[in-house]
Amino acid sequence: MKKRYLSVALVVALAGSMMMTSCIGSFSLTNKLLSWNRQVGNKFVNELVFFAFWVIPVYEVSCLADVLVINSIEFWSGTNPVAKGKKVIDGHDGRYLVECDGKGYTITSENDGSIVRLDFDADRQTWSVDAGQGAMPFMTFVDDNHVSMPAADGTMQTVELSQAGVMAYSQSAATGLFASR
Incomplete structure (x- = not known):
């Protein structure tokens, strides 16, 4: 009997927490997992990994973590802790290190060491770029x-x-x- 009450209470709490947030969120953890799966190999290997992760419940756990924990952090703090990180990108003219801190991006060229910073001002809904001469707005959301x-x-x-x-x-x-x- 106690186990049933605990299960019902857990389901009600989870449903209530999802209804109270009103923020869809970016689902960064799940998207990173899916993005990694797309790069594993050819489409057949990707499908096998996808199926294995579905059966083992890796995707279910990542989605649940996004919905219940990470989305709530993103809603209340304005930043997503999973979105932070570093990635190396091979471009047509060289390699770049892109670092995300949750508020913007720092792009460092491995060719010449030049640094460009992209920042988002949530209050003004504006992206700005700083290449060493001061920040300059380059895109403001009107609607x-x-x-x-x-x-x-x-x-x-x-x-x-x-x-x-x-x-x-x-x-x-x-x-x-x-x-x-």
């Missing part, structure tokens, strides 16, 4: 469908978040780049 970005003439231009909007901005930036040369 769900628009951002404000620098135009070639130095003013800010509203860009629609669609394929057409991004293409129009790209063309105006390229035109401005060629006009300034």
